[in-house]
Amino acid sequence: MKESLDFIYKEQKELSHFGGIAALLGWDQMTYMPQKGSGERAEQLSMISRLAHERVISDEFYNHLKKLDELSNTLTEKDRIIVTKLKEDVEKARKVPSAFVEKMSKTTSLAYTAWEEAREKNKFSLFAPHLEKIIELEKQYCDYIKLPGHPYNSLLDDYEEGMTVDILRKEFGALRPQLVEILKKITTSAVYQKQQPVKMKLGVDQQKELCSILLKQMKLPADRSRLDVSTHPFTTTMADDDVRITTNYEREGLLSSFFSTVHEAGHALYELGLLKGEYKNTVISDAPSLGIHESQSRLWENMIARSKPFWTYFAPMFNKIAPDICKGMNKEVWYHAVNQVRPSFIRVEADELTYCLHVILRFELELDLIEEKITVAELPQCWNEKITDFLGITPKTDTEGVLQDMHWSGGDFGYFPTYAIGTIYASQLFKQFLKEHTTMRKKISQGNFTAILNWLSEHVYQYGRLMTADEIIKKTCGEGLNSKVFVTYLKEKYYLLYEV
Incomplete structure (x- = not known):
């Protein structure tokens, strides 16, 4: 033995x-x-x-x-x-x-x-x-694995163990019309009709300095990580003490590099905090699913970095580093600016409300491709038709449409749904965290994120693959995947912002 x-x-x-x-x-x-x-x-x-x-x-x-x-x-x-x-x-x-x-x-x-x-x-x-x-190779893979039910289950299970097409069709089928309804109420509101996009372009050096401050406040250890540049931001792990994240300083969109850095740092903190000790270099020292992984990045990016307390701390930082560009931008202005709802073509630049509609679009297209309901040649047109239906906008180019993500080039079919799953998990985790830490908003306004880091370590990081994603969420939040929590969170936040 x-x-x-x-x-x-x-x-x-x-x-x-x-x-x-x-x-x-x-x-x-x-x-x-x-x-x-x-x-x-x-x-x-x-x-x-x-x-x-x-x-x-x-x-x-x-x-x-x-x-x-x-x-x-x-x-x-x-x-x-x-x-x-x-x-x-x-x-x-x-x-x-x-x-x-x-x-x-x-x-x-x-x-x-x-x-x-x-x-x-x-x-x-x-x-x-x-x-x-x-796509042909993906179909071959499904034939090799042959999980019960829809062939796509074999792809999905690689990223979200135990998840099925039936579950997602039910969950996304309920979520999509609610998101469209909220979006319609907001886009027909007086506040929306009057809003103007905040147009500012920080210099690359200014963006780098702000991202550096951000990573320091998030306590991402500089001796165990690094930040570089790539076309599409990502996180990857070489070893227990070597996690790399990237951002892009040239992307359009308000503070694109800043929020992508928050997002990827959320992933990196999880990677560095994962269960080690006696489980180091074993199958257990890993994430149980990409949904759980994504919940960590989405929680930091949206629930923390787009909150009013966060901008109580960071608004003065921006004003100090870029005084001419950020003139007149107090915490209230920043809070409204970074939470503007504005349907856009690019998923990684989508606002918090419409983001999951981008994900559901990709999920539906992947199913259509695997089921051979559409061909690759038809994909750009099908993409444009769906996003027009979902968001009321139509891409003028394939670069801002079907070519925007690198995932399909990597053979990552079954991956996209985890973004929405993770977003829902994030809302559930944040709700539970605030329930247990009633003074946390004050600490965030002081740039103190220690409590959230400790809480995530205790309730998510420490389990690795000792538990499934579903078991972790049920243990921490008292229930499994529940998009109703996410919808409630969106309504409470955005109806107030847009006076709906």
Whole structure:
């Protein structure tokens, strides 16, 4: 038994290193790699993916796990938990051939480069052939995994364990009309009709300084993280003490880099705070779902950074760093400015109210593609029709429409729904946090976020994969996924702002 335990712990540690290597290569590709390096980088990433997958699905690894599983009643609680979860993951991975994993990695690496070019040139046809290949591979993957119900369940489960198409169709089906109704009430209000967009463009150096202050206040440790620039902001983890986040200082939209930095820092804090100790370099020291992961970034970005107390502290900072640009911008003006409802084309720049409509749009299109109700060639038109229906606006270009996200180039079908799931979870967690910390708004107004960090560590970070996302939310909030909490939060905040 000791031999088997030693083997699985050694394998998990080395697989963790493989993941870190792949993350580093991917981070470099999206930040500093020369454009012509994409071909060999694709080969490097596909090789790492194949080697790691072969280790996961090896007979030797699986035989050790089966042996330990048969002796589970003699294992310590820690070992039993790890063996059970690891065996589930390995059995799922063994359904997928290594050749497929390598092919998917190479296909998506090349697709990312094509997506960047297509986005820059506003030419969907440059990306379309790559997306067609990816969708065919996604369908193959569904055939390998074969979870019960809709084929898309096999994609969704990789990001949100236990979630199904049926659950999301019901939840999103209820949420979408309520969001559209709230949006209609706001856009027909007198306040909305009179509002003017706040147009300001801070210099890159000013944006960098403000983001630096922000990260310091959020207590993101500088010796365990770094902030860089990429086309699309993201967070990635190389090791327990090496988490990288990116932002973009050139994007349009009020304080785009500032809010994307808040968002990614929320992810980074979760990564750095995840369960370690005796579970370090094991399958348990990871997020149980991307929905939980997203709840951490959305809570910081929206519930904290778009709150009035937050701007009580940060308004003077902005006025000090950019006095000419921010002249006359007190906390009240800032609070209204960063919470303006204004339907927009770009998901990452969407306001808090309309954001989930962007996500639901992508979920519906992914289902249509997997079900072969639409073709890739029809995707731009279908995208434009849906966003017109949802938000009442129509993209003029594919760059501000179907080409705006990098996710499909990475083969991340099933990923988008977790953004809405995480947003709903965030509202539930924040509601519970405020219930337990009635003076927190005052502390936020002083730039003190210690209590929220400690609370998240206790109620979310510490569990890793010891519990599922649903179990964590039920334990902390007393109920599972509930979009009604999110809708109530939106109404209380935005009806007051727009005097509805």
